[in-house]
Amino acid sequence: MKQKIPWAKPVFTGLEREFLVNALESTWVSGGPFLDRLERDLANYCKLEYALTVSNGTAALHMAYLALGIGSGDEVVVPGFAFLAAANIALLVGAKPVFAEVDPKTWCMNAAQIEKCITNRTKAIVPVHTYGNVCDMDDILDLAAQKNLPVIEDAAEAFASKYKGKPAGAMGDIGTFSFQATKTITTGEGGMVITNQKELYDKMALYRSHGMLRKTYYWHELPGHNFRLTNLQAALGCAQFENLENIIRERKRIHEKYINCLSRNSGISLQMFPLNVDPVLWAIAVKLDPRAYPQGRDRVIEQMKEEQIETRPGFYAPSFMKHIYECQKLPICEEISRQVISLPTYVSLQNEQIEFVCQKLLALKA
Numbered sequence: 001m002k003q004k005i006p007w008a009k010p011v012f013t014g015l016e017r018e019f020l021v022n023a024l025e026s027t028w029v030s031g032g033p034f035l036d037r038l039e040r041d042l043a044n045y046c047k048l049e050y051a052l053t054v055s056n057g058t059a060a061l062h063m064a065y066l067a068l069g070i071g072s073g074d075e076v077v078v079p080g081f082a083f084l085a086a087a088n089i090a091l092l093v094g095a096k097p098v099f100a101e102v103d104p105k106t107w108c109m110n111a112a113q114i115e116k117c118i119t120n121r122t123k124a125i126v127p128v129h130t131y132g133n134v135c136d137m138d139d140i141l142d143l144a145a146q147k148n149l150p151v152i153e154d155a156a157e158a159f160a161s162k163y164k165g166k167p168a169g170a171m172g173d174i175g176t177f178s179f180q181a182t183k184t185i186t187t188g189e190g191g192m193v194i195t196n197q198k199e200l201y202d203k204m205a206l207y208r209s210h211g212m213l214r215k216t217y218y219w220h221e222l223p224g225h226n227f228r229l230t231n232l233q234a235a236l237g238c239a240q241f242e243n244l245e246n247i248i249r250e251r252k253r254i255h256e257k258y259i260n261c262l263s264r265n266s267g268i269s270l271q272m273f274p275l276n277v278d279p280v281l282w283a284i285a286v287k288l289d290p291r292a293y294p295q296g297r298d299r300v301i302e303q304m305k306e307e308q309i310e311t312r313p314g315f316y317a318p319s320f321m322k323h324i325y326e327c328q329k330l331p332i333c334e335e336i337s338r339q340v341i342s343l344p345t346y347v348s349l350q351n352e353q354i355e356f357v358c359q360k361l362l363a364l365k366a
């Protein structure tokens, strides 16, 4: 029986256990010092003033929308190919997600496509840095400045990726991250927002905790939520952060190995990373040409499963989910959505396993 190759798997070095036991024994299981430490570490890493840990990456977006006053009747511009948390939270706060086409090579949205979606109801632009790529932020920030719109970078999949030397998530008004189990660093479930703007930081801190200021219990400044991470989770996060350089090195090894095995193969195209992006991949994803794979991407996923290899489809385009989203046809997003398959990507994945995955994928070509 072959050993199964999962799509993702977190890596723990041992420090996680030590920090977790430390948090447990301290009895600080909700709030506690690991939270402050993680926020300091992450703000420093992103070279910004403020970081707030949150219960997950979706809550991070929710808090960002609330702090920016996005609500009923407003619109936010989001990409039509991405994990759709930014769109879902828009709907949940009563706003309308307006979907932009993405670039056919980078699979990220760019300023030209965003501009087509801006109306006098637009309240924010939410670039999503998909699979660890980073959107062309200079152009997006120029457009946002011209239109006087805030930018929330959804960097859930791009922690530690860089654009022109700047950390993903640290260029807009607010950046959001996810620390879910498959992400570059994990706290089980978890996330973070970062900003350089004190006013937004203060607002988000209020929304994170029922609108209560820390020093005045049970007085609500506004109707907030409970978006807090726990000290136990932050203990994991601090340990993961200590191992970040190793995680980055290994993710880069995996990316390079997949490129070596898969590029120059007809019928398969890899996501394109511009030269000004230094990516730390969340997941390697490739587009399968239907002429080379006439059985279709979904059948390929089943065939890979028969080889004990877990893969995932690309994100479904919102225009395929008319039961939730009001969305025009998005030909580029739809094509990517139909053809993309993402392959196992995790730190302990060995080069021989990557060769095996690629060999099996290539063997499925017609």
Ligand SMILES: Cc1ncc(COP(=O)(O)O)c(C=O)c1O
Residues within 6 Å of the ligand: 056, 057, 058, 059, 082, 083, 085, 086, 128, 129, 154, 155, 156, 157, 177, 178, 179, 180, 189, 190, 191
């Ligand atoms: C781009 C993007 N945004 C937001 C999220 C939501 O993060 P979480 O699962 O931590 O709520 C994800 C999660 O997988 C994501 O990929």
